[in-house]
Amino acid sequence: MNQILDQFLNFQVMGAAFPTLMAGLLTTAEICVVVILLGLAGGLGVALGSLHSSRWVRWPSIVLVDFFRAIPPLVLLIFVYSGLPFAGIRLSPFAAVVIAFLLNNSAYYGEVYRAGILSIGKGQFEAARSTGLTRAQTMLYVVLPQAVRNVLPDLLSNTVEVVKLTSLASVVSLGELLYAADMARSVTYNASPVVMAAAVYLVILWPLVRLVSRFERRLSL
Amino acid sequence: MKRPMLEIAGLFKAFGENAILNGINLKVPTGELVFVIGPSGSGKSTMLRCCNRLEEPTSGAILIEGTDICGLGVDINAMRRKVGMVFQSFNLYPHLNVRSNVSLALRKVLKLPRAEADERSMAALDLVGLAQRADFFPSQISGGQQQRVAIARALALEPKVMLFDEPTSALDPELVGSVLAVMRDLKASGMTMLVVSHEMGFAREAADRVIFMDGGVIVEEGAPEAVFGAPKHERTQAFLSRVRG
Ligand SMILES: Nc1ncnc2c1ncn2[C@@H]1O[C@H](COP(=O)(O)OP(=O)(O)O)[C@@H](O)[C@H]1O
Ligand SMILES: [Mg+2]
Numbered sequence: 001m002n003q004i005l006d007q008f009l010n011f012q013v014m015g016a017a018f019p020t021l022m023a024g025l026l027t028t029a030e031i032c033v034v035v036i037l038l039g040l041a042g043g044l045g046v047a048l049g050s051l052h053s054s055r056w057v058r059w060p061s062i063v064l065v066d067f068f069r070a071i072p073p074l075v076l077l078i079f080v081y082s083g084l085p086f087a088g089i090r091l092s093p094f095a096a097v098v099i100a101f102l103l104n105n106s107a108y109y110g111e112v113y114r115a116g117i118l119s120i121g122k123g124q125f126e127a128a129r130s131t132g133l134t135r136a137q138t139m140l141y142v143v144l145p146q147a148v149r150n151v152l153p154d155l156l157s158n159t160v161e162v163v164k165l166t167s168l169a170s171v172v173s174l175g176e177l178l179y180a181a182d183m184a185r186s187v188t189y190n191a192s193p194v195v196m197a198a199a200v201y202l203v204i205l206w207p208l209v210r211l212v213s214r215f216e217r218r219l220s221l
Numbered sequence: 222m223k224r225p226m227l228e229i230a231g232l233f234k235a236f237g238e239n240a241i242l243n244g245i246n247l248k249v250p251t252g253e254l255v256f257v258i259g260p261s262g263s264g265k266s267t268m269l270r271c272c273n274r275l276e277e278p279t280s281g282a283i284l285i286e287g288t289d290i291c292g293l294g295v296d297i298n299a300m301r302r303k304v305g306m307v308f309q310s311f312n313l314y315p316h317l318n319v320r321s322n323v324s325l326a327l328r329k330v331l332k333l334p335r336a337e338a339d340e341r342s343m344a345a346l347d348l349v350g351l352a353q354r355a356d357f358f359p360s361q362i363s364g365g366q367q368q369r370v371a372i373a374r375a376l377a378l379e380p381k382v383m384l385f386d387e388p389t390s391a392l393d394p395e396l397v398g399s400v401l402a403v404m405r406d407l408k409a410s411g412m413t414m415l416v417v418s419h420e421m422g423f424a425r426e427a428a429d430r431v432i433f434m435d436g437g438v439i440v441e442e443g444a445p446e447a448v449f450g451a452p453k454h455e456r457t458q459a460f461l462s463r464v465r466g
Contacts, residue, residue, distance in 0.1 A: 126275055127312035127371075131326035131378060132302040141325060145316050 010192040017184035017193040024180025025200060031094070031166045031176060035101045036159055042102060043109025048139070050114055061110075068107035074168050076100045081172045093174035097166075105162055112154045116147030153215040160208050164201070177201070225284070226251040226413040227272065227382045232281035234267055234437075241267050243437040245281070249382070254414040256424040256445070259434035260460055265417045268434070269384045272415065273304040285381060302330060305375030309387040311367045313359040313374075319346065320355040323374045331378070345377035346370070349403045365396030369403050376407075383407065385416040419464060421449060433457045 049061030068076070081096035091099065120143050128138040148155070170179035181197035225248035234242035241264045249255050257265050270276040272283055274290060274297055282289045290300040313322050323342035327333045333341065346352045349369035351362075359367050368388055375383060385404065389397040401423050408414060408427050418424070424431055425445045432442040433454070441454040452458045 121312075123308060123310050123312035124314065127306075127308065127314070127374075128325075130273055130275065130301055130304075130306040131374065132298045132330040133326060134298055137329050141329060142314055146314075149316065 006190075008191050008195050010190050013184075013188050013190045013192040014196050017181070017188065017196065020180045020184050021177065021193065021196060021200065024175055024177040024197075027094075027174065027180075028163075028166045028176040031097055031101070031169060031174075032163055034098050035105055035162055035166075038098075038102050039105035039109050039162065040155075042106030043113055044144075046106060046110035047113035047117060050110065051117060065107045065110050068103045069111065071104075073101065073104045073165055074171065076104060077168060077172060093169070093172045096172055097169040097174055101162065101165055104165070105158070108158050108161070109155065112151050112158055113147065115154070116151035117143060119150045120146050150219070153212050153219060156208065156215065157212045160205055160212065163205060163208075167201075224251065224287075225249055226286060227415065228282075228284040228287075229268070229272070230282045230284065232268065232271060232283070233279045234264070234271060234276060235279050241437050242271070242278075245434075245437075245439060247432065247439065249413055249415055251413055252411045253429040254408050254416060254427055256428035256431045257415065257417045257434060258419070258421075258424075258431060258460070258464075259440075263434045264437040265434055266386050269306070269386050269415065269417060272382070272384055273301050273306055275306075298330065302326075302378045303381045305372075305378065305380035305383040307368070307371050307375060307383065307385045307388045309390050311359075311364070311371045311391070313367050313370055315359050317358075318355070319351065319357050319359070319362070319370050322359065322370055323377050326374070327377055341377055342373075345373040348376060348406070349373045350399075363396055364392045365399045368392065368400050372400075372403055372407075382413045382415065385414065385418065387417055387419070389418065389420060421464075425449065433460065435460070 046061050046065050049057050050065060052058045052061070077097060077100040080100045081091060081093065084091065084096075124142055124146070125138055128142040129135075133141070166176055167178040169176045170182060173179065175183075177197050177200060178194075181193040184193035185191055227247075227249040229245050229247040232242050232245040233240070245268055247255070257268070259265050267276055271278045274283075278291055283291055285300065285303050288300075289295070290297070290304075314325070317325065320339060320342050323345055324335075324338040327338035327341055328335060331338075343352055343355060346355055349372055351366055351369055351373065354362055354366060354370075359370070362370070372383075372388075388404070389400050392400065397420070401420060404414070404416070404423070405427055416428070428445050430442060431445050431448040433440050433448060433452070433456070435456050441448060441452060441457045448457065449461065452461055
């Protein structure tokens, strides 16, 4: 029993690894901020594209969303980081992670927005257009505020996925939380830093997951 | 006869193979109320929706004060301001309060500053007797009040013509009267109105003319007493006896 505690809950090791883990957490936070903010914007773009009246905009948007939802994010990341150099495009680990996850994440946010926009009745568009609002104004002031409210739990739930996704960045040696923990593990020959990383993910994500459930309950009432 | 404010000329509309409007000709002189009746599916809503181009006519012209709103180079958003529309299902914006429902187009289409837009919104709400509900949300007021807000929303833009598509059909019977009263005031103030409705009593007192539509054409038209009292056409008679039960 003591041996197990010593391997997994060694506070001395945890204390020593703490600064490394916090530096990793900072990198994780940076990836999240960039990927979530740009993803929310990109997702809106592809959602509007996939609902566009012109098929020349609609079809490419739909194909794009399908493609990036179907391809595993890890495959995409390794392609961007290790594959593109063969085409002369060499990216830093951070840039590769951001690009790969942004493509993946925009596609997912895009589907969420799309569902939200489709949940708004035709009457709202017609009322707005009949008062002279343009298509863009109708979207901005009438449809999107309602659409986003309707899919808030899904947007949030997708955001939780993004935070989890960042742990994949360790495979391209980007020093985010999991990578930092694993480095500490290999230096100390002790699993406690990984347990600590797991605890950090849990502390961050648990409240978010609870929030998603609350939203879902409230909206289903 | 006065110059027509709204003129529908040779209007055809098909959805794919499906011909819905088969040559509608109608003139609504300034300040008149034309009342439209007809069986479900006869194309009444489609005709109204063509009048502000929520539907594109297949052929024909819609003229407002002599200008074809389907003409090339017409600013459709500017045209739509001249044509107010009231829907059966109100279609208020649920995320905005009553005042903002009315002021949104004033601010974004007419580009009025907020204070001026609010002032004009309150004036429009006052016309429909709902100024004291300005801070409520649509879900907090009755269906009849919602429909009156929808009317105020259209009126605030100072349209030349108001289109009503079954404005009281979604209302509980006890709420119908307040909406009709607002429409009566509007008529008295000189608004040009095209109204699709089943409220025959309202038509008798407020309509200048009644038209009966069936199969995408105007089958019969005349003064309310004539069409309701002594319908000439067989299809009109059949329809009227059906709705009177
Ligand atoms: N967007 C549309 N696409 C295809 N058919 C339509 C559309 N809108 C209306 N229709 C058809 O046109 C016909 C007339 O509809 P409508 O104008 O709503 O009649 P009314 O208002 O007199 O009941 C109906 O058969 C309806 O199914
Ligand atoms: Mg109808």
